Amino acid sequence: IISIKDFNKVQLEQIFASTDKIMKLSPIERREICKGNGLGYLFYEPSTRTRLSFDAAMASVGGNSLGISDISSSSTKKGESLADTVRIMSNYSDVLVLRHPLDGSSRFAAEVSSKPVINAGSGTEEHPTQAIQDLFTIRKEKKKIDGLKIGIIGDLKYGRTVYSLLHGLGNYDVDVHLISPESLRIRSDSIYEIKKKLSFTESTKIEDYIDDLDVLYVTRIQKERFPDEEEYLKVKGSYVVGLDLLQKMKDDSIILHPLPRLDEISTDVDNTKNAKYFEQAEYGKHTRAALLGLILNENGF
Ligand code: CP
Numbered sequence: 657i658i659s660i661k662d663f664n665k666v667q668l669e670q671i672f673a674s675t676d677k678i679m680k681l682s683p684i685e686r687r688e689i690c691k692g693n694g695l696g697y698l699f700y701e702p703s704t705r706t707r708l709s710f711d712a713a714m715a716s717v718g719g720n721s722l723g724i725s726d727i728s729s730s731s732t733k734k735g736e737s738l739a740d741t742v743r744i745m746s747n748y749s750d751v752l753v754l755r756h757p758l759d760g761s762s763r764f765a766a767e768v769s770s771k772p773v774i775n776a777g778s779g780t781e782e783h784p785t786q787a788i789q790d791l792f793t794i795r796k797e798k799k800k801i802d803g804l805k806i807g808i809i810g811d812l813k814y815g816r817t818v819y820s821l822l823h824g825l826g827n828y829d830v831d832v833h834l835i836s837p838e839s840l841r842i843r844s845d846s847i848y849e850i851k852k853k854l855s856f857t858e859s860t861k862i863e864d865y866i867d868d869l870d871v872l873y874v875t876r877i878q879k880e881r882f883p884d885e886e887e888y889l890k891v892k893g894s895y896v897v898g899l900d901l902l903q904k905m906k907d908d909s910i911i912l913h914p915l916p917r918l919d920e921i922s923t924d925v926d927n928t929k930n931a932k933y934f935e936q937a938e939y940g941k942h943t944r945a946a947l948l949g950l951i952l953n954e955n956g957f
Contacts, residue, residue, distance in 0.1 A: 657772075657773075657774045657775060657784050657785060657947065657951075658762045658763050658766055658773065658775050658784070659775070659782050659784055659820075659823075660782065660784040660787045660788070660820040660821075660823045660824045661823050663784075663788075663824070664827060665827035668788070668824065670950075671788055671943065671946055672791070672792050672795055674946040674950055674957070675792055675939075675943050675945075675946040677946075677957075678717075678945050678946050678949065679942050683716070686716050686717055686945070687716070687718035689717040689718060689948075689949040689952075689953065689957045690714065690717040690719040690948055690949060690952045690953075691717075691719070692718070692719070693714075693717075693718075693719040693751070693948075693952050694719060694720055694721065694722065694748065694750050694751075695710060695711075695714040695720070695721040695722075695723075695749055695751050695752075695948065696721070696722060696723050696746070696748055696751070696752045696753070697710060697711075697721060697722075697723030697725065697752070697753040697776070698723060698724050698727070698741060698742070698745055698752070698753070698754050698755070699723070699724065699725045699776070700727045700732075700738075700755060700757060700761075701755050701756065701757055701777065703725070703777070704915075705914075705915060705916075705937050705940060706755065706776045706777065706783075706785070706786070706940070707725055707753075707755075707776070709940040709944050710753050710774075710776070710944050710948075712941045713941050713942070713944035713947075713948055714945075714948060716941070717945050717948055719750075721749075722748065722749070723745070724741075724745075738756065738761065738764070738765065739764070739765075739768045742754070742768050742769050743768055743769070743770070745769075746771040747770070749771060750771055750772075750952060751771055751772050751773075751774065751948065751952060752765065752769055752771050752772070752773045753773075753776045754773060754774070754775060754776060754778075755776040755777040755778075756778055756779070757779055758778065758779050759779035759780065759781040759782075760779070760781070761779065762774075762775035762778045762782070774947070778816070780813075780814045780815075780816050780819075780843075780878075781819060782819060782820050783816045783817045783820045783914075785940075785944055785947065786820060786821075786914050786940070787817065787820035787821045787823070787824040788824070788943050788947070789936065789940040789943045789944075790817070790821050790824070790873070790912060790914065790936065791824050791825070792939050792942075792943050793912060793935065793936040793939050794806075794871055796935075796939065797910050797932050797935070798870060798871065798910065801825075801828045801830065802828050802829045803829060803830070804831070804870040804871055805830070805831045805833070805865075805868055805870050805871075806825065806830050806831065806832050806833070806870065806871040807832075807833045807834075807835055807862070807865050807866070807869045807872045808822070808832065808833070808834050808835070808873045808875070809834075809835040809836065809862060809872065809873070809874055809875065809895055809897075810835075810836060810840070810874055810876060810894075810895060811836065811840050811876065811877045811878050812834055812836040812840055812841055812842045812875070813836070813839070813841065813842065813843055814840070814878040814881035815876070815878055817914040819842075819846060819850075821873065822842075822850050822854060823849075823850065823853070826850065826852075826853025826854040827853070830854075832854060832855070832856035832857075833856065833858075833864070833865040833869070834856050834858045835858075835859050835861070835862050835864075835865070835895070836860065836894075837860060837890075837891045838860055839887065839890070839891060840877070840891055840894075842858070862895060862901065863904075866901060866904045866905055867904050867905065867906070869906065870906065870909055871909065871910055871911075871912060872909065872910070872911050872912070873912045873913070874897055874911060874912070874913045874920050874921055874933075875913070875914065875920070876913075876917060876920060877891055877892060877894065877920070879892075893919060895920055896919060896921070896922060897911060897920060897921045898921075898922040898924065898925065899924055899925060899928075902928060902930060905930065909930055910931075910932045911925065911930050911931050911933065912933055912936050913933040913936070914936075915933060915936075917933070921933070
């Protein structure tokens, strides 16, 4: 699983159906799905949710996991290449999960790995399993994806979850509104490709759309990806979703966030019925369990 662009609507719906199925199984039934299989993870960037949810997902389907989450404690520190590290890890596992700061890293890893590779975040380009989790959350919480009005706000330049989500949404009939500071608009090199599948508007003002949205997907400004801290400071805190903004939204609208959150959603929103970002993180475990089950069982489960 390298890119969400490799999935069509039928395949996405199959993954969602498998996730629904897995959520209904008893713990004993789940443990049969990947019994005895091993997951190897390599995280060259920090992670809480993605790594732990893969760990939890693999355990829930009866497998085990091992890996490196502090790359500075690995032989990478001595100069070992990504290719060699991937080759070694693929000898110790049945499926490999990779997060790496470079665009194209997972595709490269898949070429040298003897086992399937799952992209757990590559540079600013892709985070496909996050998009699957995001689409599943929308479908679960809104009972559909087609026909929805979806706002995506924040760092649209560096946020890789945004690119994967937009390509995933391109399989559905949705109205998308992108809201960001001028300097964090979606990258021009990606616009053409996204526009082939999806039409969207762009604005700097959340007020332009807020009362019409079914889903508001909030993203963190990705400080670590700015080449210049001065530029980050100019846009830091550009948007904060608080109770005042929530009051302007439709009663049944939902707020999502891939997390981690800094200050872009105030904590007093957390206990409202519209806040679904913690459920979204929980669904990540189930969607990843379904993906592992589909990858490791040739004939499904
Ligand atoms: N959403 C997400 O990728 O979170 P982590 O960076 O904590 O894995």
